Amino acid sequence: MAPRFVRSTLLAASLLALVPACGQKEVRPSLDLITVACAGTPPLEGATHLRFRVTGPGLDAPLERVSTVDWMAEAVPALPVGRARVLEVRAYAGAPDQGGQLVSLGRSRPFDVAEGQAAPVRVFLRRLGAFVPVNLASSPGTCSVPAEVRAGHTATTLPDGRVLIAGGFAPRVDGARPVSGSTEVFDPADGTFLPGPDVGPRAFHTASLLPDGKVLLTGGAESFAPVSLQRTSRFVDLGAGTVSELAPKVARYQHAAAVDVDGHVLLVGGRTADGSPVFTAEAFDMASGRFVDVAGEVRRVDTSLAVLEDGRTFLVAGGADTAGPVPEVLAVGFAGTDLQWLAHVPPRLRVPRVGATVAVLGRPEESPRPLLMGGFDGVDPARGARAVGASELLEDVRTVSDGPSLLPRSQPCAVSLPDGRVMVLGGRGTDSGATSATAWAELITPHPGARPTVLGLKLLPQPHAWHTCSALPDGSVLVVGGVDDSTEEIRAPVEALVMMPPPRD
Template structure:
């Protein structure tokens, strides 16, 4: 029998507890949601819970352990005043400090505790998720119901907004007959409610880029407006997800399958990509968010299928991987944008150990861990039908002059990679290679940085279906949302219609 749905709500009229020593601490009200619409129920087999409060300024977490039959007054820790408090609930089979197994985890959104006896207790909500299990998205208002995206998508974008919502844009609908109609729609995933909400149309586009600007707006650039024949989307869109406002813009060059990155000053650099006839687009371009317009960039960047990211200094762009007109280019270019000129910052650029195309890049490490971009996957040549193989080696882009070896991963190109709030990187799906062919793969790996030593890799359970051209987004509770993609692993093209969510094991 599935465990009963546990929901405990503290009435708003309860007063803050003030210890005898005079410290003004409160016990937050907790709504614990412990049902799932599919998969293993979060409390299946659970005997004990650990309630854990973390916050800036707390040297050690506030913790209390109880049986599964917990009570608010006895088991939820008190919290000192301040911002960015997080209440975490960990569920165990067996006693935690005596070898019990951690099986489920949930975290609240950050909340604030205000000083003053008249201030009400903060009310927080924690949704327990089974560790390492891919399950459909749970509708919070009705835990027995799963939420589905509005439509099947591949080669779309998913942008995590400052408030934790995820903006999903465009893409194409994979069909068994090989046609790929392109979508103009948007939708927003709200993790607080577990729902997908329709948004405004933004013009049909797939294989485009979506760039989150410092002010919270999102810039959409490029993309294919249709396939067979390929027609490119000539416009860009500047979206304000908070107000729904939209501005139409016109880039200098139409392109798709390009790379984009944003520096700390709000400059969006666009490089590479393809024209409608499949040839490479070597004209670099930039968007200046301060003026709200596109500006020319001096010089060419002769790469397609490349990656672009920004160093932890907030101003240095690093471009790695990709091919020029002759094949994979091993050089890692460090570029600085000063308004109208794109300057190369190293006279002798470092070289990748394994030149590659179709790679992915994500930042590994928390802000206090000297975070560095990690380049993963790709093909070691331009054309898999001509013998190019998928790459398992990863490489750390240390700085403008140095590249070092990273951990070995499962070999695939075009993986979806996401940086988690705790500094780890998750790698999901992508495209493997057979004899003269490629196919979507279900592999999932979790990479953990370590000071002074090589990162470690943990293989996680496979996704229920292989996926490529999907998106993966970090949610505020530390889980990962996977949307869309294509499964062609059996020779038949099938869309991935479900949105999945997975909670990785905690880092500590």
């Protein structure tokens, strides 16, 4: 029997009876259920029951079993042979079939089941809707902290579920902002932050995940006193343990980047070291492994880039030119290495904005669309520009529609979840012309044929701006770094946070 207040590790390698239909034996996985948190409310506080639920390809319906929190090995469903199984554990206050309240949730990463082999499975049980520090699997009561404090960095979720955290600057109370060239790799399977390769000092750069699983880091500032730009890109292959150096055509920072299904990385906007706008577009071509010239200019700074469901159409939305915010949404795509303009009459945003964020809303079967969120309705809050609360759906190359109303802020961190929802965290709000970090958190849910709905989440433990948020394989979100300038003293969040949103079903 596993005590309800400690980490539970039950190994069950016994095989069950033959499955008559296929002659294969079912296997009960070896479950390492972590029910301890290093801070905050324990996942099992107030819980009385657990529901074990397995899904995956080839299963006509989820396999489910319910137990008390004092669970035994037999509570975990035995599984037929198959791939990409996911074991979900839900904790309830009260019996789930009698109106019990769901309080905690955890999911395994996908695993394969082979005949005669008990698959080892680990699940971190996490309190729903709470931002808590990351904890270690080897010592669940210990918080796992990144080696460096960062803001203006990137965090890229890799195909294997790990997160590559790169660059950024360290906010200091004296105003100094030293830039980092280091990386860290977060592994959600065990909660560790391990050092990665050096990529050259860079902040406010872009990180692009290519179809082959490699990451392209481009641009950024290499120092702020005075501002100087990083003139190289790094091609990071964590699988092979290699880093290659490339030279883009134009040095820039605070730009936008997006990747199509063929491995073209489009770069637009950004600024030079003296703050001048960069209107020269550029592209990286994965097939040739080099940067290629792109004909024509994209006259935008503080803009957003998105890719439509077809995987090949880029949309440039929001941003400003030398005259102010630009409402037109530009559609472009590649023909070989040449960029083509796809719409002669571009659609217009209802609210022109700069400093907006974009994330894809909807599962594959829900016609996923980019959702443009936040920003300012002008280029300078000190001169009356206000934070935008309206969001807009980029339907296609000709259509923009109204999205849900959100809390008004610029440059929030937005992340698409595996279940099609979008989580929006932090960002910069305005108060009497001054901007500062916010602690707001919202969850957006799509509804076919209807406008998406918004659920307000608990506030972040402290305001965050210039932070990152990354979707993890278990459906939770990792929040790393940032700046809190909401008070007179500049503070830098030290702990990495993880948040498990309420399930969609």
